[in-house]
Amino acid sequence: MAHVVVYTWELMIPGCRSLKEKRTAVRSLKERLRNRFHLSVAETGHQDVHDRALLTAALVASDGRMAESLSSQVEAFVASDRRVSVISFDREER
Secondary structure, eight states, X not given: OOEEEEEEEEEEOTTOOSHHXXXXXXXXXXXXXXXXXXXXXXXXXXXXXTTEEEEEEEEEESSHHHHHHHHHHHHHHHHTOTXXXXXXXXXXXX
């Protein structure tokens, strides 16, 4: 049985003064999450707000241990990104 983990981050983008700057920061984070962890990632809210973003990502793994290990890495990866600050975070396992 596959394990699915859905993550939602509300992010603050400090110092961001335009939607163009925001798109650059958000696009970079999304691409790095896709490339490093093979996640499906989308900006799902705050599209018209220049200093905030809502990102949702999904991870599918073949076993629970792998999902848990990758989840810890994904969470730490986003938290360590200096261009964004995590305002809130939610993780749902299905």
